[in-house]
Amino acid sequence: MADYKDLKARLDRGDTIIHDAAVSTELQSMGVPLDFVAWSGPTNYTHPSSVIQMHERHIRAGSDIITTNTWSTLRPTLERAGYGDFVREINVRAVHLAQEARERASDGRNIWIAGSLSSHISGRDPRTGEIGFGAFSSTPQVSVDELRQYYGEVTSIMAEAGVDFFIVEAMGRDNEARMIQAQVAKETGLPVWIGFNAYIDSKDTVMAGGQQVSTDVAEGIQYKGSRAMKDLTLAEAVREAIQIDPDVISIFHTRIPTATKAVEVVLENWKGPVMVYPDAGRRSSALAKWYDHSNDNEESTEEYIDAARSWVDQGVQIVGACCGFGVEYLKPLRQAIPEKV
Template sequence: MSLDNTNFAILDGGMGRLLERLGAPFRLPEWSALSLIEAPHYVAQAHQAYVDSGAEIITTNSYGLVPHMIGDARFAAEGKQLADRAGRIAREVAAKANRKVQVAGCLPPLFESYRPGNFKAAEAPAILEVLIDGLKPHVDFWLIETQSSTAEALTALAAAKVTGLPVYVSYTLKDEDGRTQPPELRSGEAVDEAVTATLKAGASSVLFNCSQPEVMSAAVVAARESIGRSINPSAGLGVYANAFVPEPPSDEPYAGISEIRPDLDPANYLKWIRRWIDQGATIVGGCCGIGPEHIAAINASRVS
């Protein structure tokens, strides 16, 4: 079955795992930031792979550019410069494409992924200022991604909105037990309430990412209903799942690099993409473990 090409935009896939596959410098805690620091040509290569696969949106490699991943001292000395580098590399790749490719400026979780309790409201604005100042000359819109709570997401949204660029907010969902109902952020907040608050605060689109595909459909349905009742019923709705093997919650930071599920090959992932589009998603792509081959399968399935 083909996909209707008028209904959705194609986002890229995960950056960190692709850099690892390409042979780039890659380790925890720096994750994808290590390549940006030591071998940025790999970052350009990764972006190009997604453009070649059909991605219409590529995301800056700035997910790891936070103090807890690259260190407080390096962030203070080089944070803005590295953010500028991440934005510049993505823009250069997009500019070379023979079609329109947008650049999304990634604003990541500032105090560790999946840990809403670690959010420090007083420290967040200073970190966000560095990232936004470095990225903003190069991006078309902001993608505040892998947010575990509305507290962290709306803080970033307020900072990004000042630039005048559209702001997309993407939440990560509780998925450790394979749950589907009711869909919740990792903070325990209900998806429908989070979507309503996010649109009220000025987001242009709401997405869900870095969770297993099994939990995404319930969130998409809940979000579509909330968007329809919201102040912005034309807001975008996106999904980009990860391919992690299910893991129990852990309080140990950087416990290891998660395993990738063997069942989420391009053909099987495409089945999820079709479901989400049928449920109302207008932006689709992939997160950790979803690579160029998956994006190529989505692109190849479009109605010409």
């Protein structure tokens, strides 16, 4: 067991904290087949032992926090993948599997469980008509009421199952979905950490959300009756997020050089703890990249560790890693970064 109060105390006294690395791509690298529509979501149901192993690997590599495998478990996605009757089951199991891994691997250390929340809803690819994971990564085609309902469902299930706090990992340029989600998560009474991915526009401004690869199918497509996607600077988006009173602001799913610039923006606009967990680069095409095992990451372990050190120097307190970065990147981290920020 771990109490969030102890994590809060560590944050308050300036301890550096190690988050986990990528959940879904780690499952992939273990050979777990991911669903074409719902990606890693159904694996809590179809491959529970592998999900436990994946979390255990992170704990043994030094993670203080592990994240539930719930990035792709919202009802509309699971329904489209044929798991509509298992929304509760899949989300409960995700939490229980993380708890089981904690039990097995924590070795007396405090390990906290973050409930991952994304705004990802798998949709229909407008080019091929196929429903698939890559078709949408933001939610402009979904109404505010529907979003509240979908987010409310998973946050109440995960809170009941026992996550220690929520980590909002909404992506795309839809800051509204991110804010709705953070508010809904807050309503459970649990602490909420809010994350942003970032990109740099042609005027060299750090922007919130956005896809880093312009070929992603969802970009720029506007649906009849949909909510507008507004371009926001990261500074504007962070100031909006602060209104919801998060415990931590993070930069995630962003390549290392952009993450470094984004951290500067966060630190200028937010006085609380900052977390970074970057994405690895791969040379294969956007939709195939995480499935392609013949490709190596562009970043070596040393490059990642150097970046982590420089972030802690900047004032970042929590470091982890996102898509493509496996546990081997985390292992040297505890030795490499100072105990205090």
